[in-house]
Amino acid sequence: VTLPHDDLGDAWRSARPAAVGHHLDTAACSRQSLRVLDAVAAHARHEAEIGGYVAEAAAAPLLRQGRAALAGLLGAAADDLAFVESATAALPLLLASLPLPLGAVVAAVPGEWGPNLAAFADRGLTVRPLPVDGVGRVDLALLPHALAADPPALVHLTPVASHRGVLQDTAAVAAACRGAGVPLVLDVAQALGHVDCDHGADAAYGTSRKWLAGPRGVGFLVVRPALAARLVPVSPALTPARWPAMGDLPPAQRLESREAHVAGRVGLCLAVGEHLAAGPDRVHSRLGALGRAARQILQGAGGWRIADPLDEPVAIVTLTPPDGVDVVAARARLLTSAAVVTTVTGPERAPGEMTGPVLRVSPHVDATLADFEALAAALAGLPA
Numbered sequence: 001v002t003l004p005h006d007d008l009g010d011a012w013r014s015a016r017p018a019a020v021g022h023h024l025d026t027a028a029c030s031r032q033s034l035r036v037l038d039a040v041a042a043h044a045r046h047e048a049e050i051g052g053y054v055a056e057a058a059a060a061p062l063l064r065q066g067r068a069a070l071a072g073l074l075g076a077a078a079d080d081l082a083f084v085e086s087a088t089a090a091l092p093l094l095l096a097s098l099p100l101p102l103g104a105v106v107a108a109v110p111g112e113w114g115p116n117l118a119a120f121a122d123r124g125l126t127v128r129p130l131p132v133d134g135v136g137r138v139d140l141a142l143l144p145h146a147l148a149a150d151p152p153a154l155v156h157l158t159p160v161a162s163h164r165g166v167l168q169d170t171a172a173v174a175a176a177c178r179g180a181g182v183p184l185v186l187d188v189a190q191a192l193g194h195v196d197c198d199h200g201a202d203a204a205y206g207t208s209r210k211w212l213a214g215p216r217g218v219g220f221l222v223v224r225p226a227l228a229a230r231l232v233p234v235s236p237a238l239t240p241a242r243w244p245a246m247g248d249l250p251p252a253q254r255l256e257s258r259e260a261h262v263a264g265r266v267g268l269c270l271a272v273g274e275h276l277a278a279g280p281d282r283v284h285s286r287l288g289a290l291g292r293a294a295r296q297i298l299q300g301a302g303g304w305r306i307a308d309p310l311d312e313p314v315a316i317v318t319l320t321p322p323d324g325v326d327v328v329a330a331r332a333r334l335l336t337s338a339a340v341v342t343t344v345t346g347p348e349r350a351p352g353e354m355t356g357p358v359l360r361v362s363p364h365v366d367a368t369l370a371d372f373e374a375l376a377a378a379l380a381g382l383p384a
């Protein structure tokens, strides 16, 4: 097995504090660079020196640039992007701002992220399953008919799932939605910084701390103009109002939280800059190769089985345990006895698709084959 762009892995690693052990947990939370950590700390310090709102005004040019760069990764413009706290905060905000009648239909794959399904239910929407193949990918042959026969109010798609290393053909789904005149909303929490996300979707939302390697507590919501024009004002309880200037803001930015972790937004802007400097195509191709390499090395280790298609070009790798092995205890043991950081992904993450917990392994570009070999050895050494 060989990996592309070792220089990228080396640069990414040397830009960060040294990891303790093997950090294979990007899908939960990545490792920030020293520059990002310093920028966040410097902004917080600046707030204490000159005042929070004065410091925010001073950071405006950087935030404007970061807003444009982040929106650009999603094929949108700076005006289309609102900074929010998380992906989880973004979806209810978007749904509350769309003039959908109760019972309106959202089409989504059966393996949709559980908390998103809860947000649809909370808003009184009905979820209809999109046709999928055996691994949960949208069936592109059946999709146009499914959309035309009884068009949903919107299609919601998570291009890279949290619970299984499966990549959707988002470009093809976007084309089918455009053909049917149905708006498309993307959850790019696991996709942005990992795979190409510039597909002209009407809205997209995600989070800073995963594949973009920005700070925790920051997220984003992009609504392109055609859909933004339909947004209705939501209760000030949901968007701390930007009272005086509200009317001057572009519609999508009216969704932005006014009081916020601005230092975190500064950090996200820097992290996006670092991602662009690294070259998104290079990052995507190394992450895809790392996912494939991890599956080759980990398949069968200690009796654990890969649950994803082996060649899937994403760096989310999931393993099902041997009979009788508790995944929570195994994950804890990997951490304490081998210093390997992973996640247990339980069925609540994708209640329509999962039947039991899996162990999720998600390297960033600094990972090496030696990290996967160490994990394979640790899996083989777990108590039966």
Ligand SMILES: Cc1ncc(COP(=O)(O)O)c(C=O)c1O
Pocket: 027, 028, 085, 086, 087, 088, 089, 113, 158, 160, 161, 162, 187, 189, 190, 206, 207, 208, 219
């Ligand atoms: C697919 C998906 N959507 C949404 C989220 C939620 O993101 P956040 O924790 O930033 O709200 C996650 C986080 O794991 C995720 O994997």
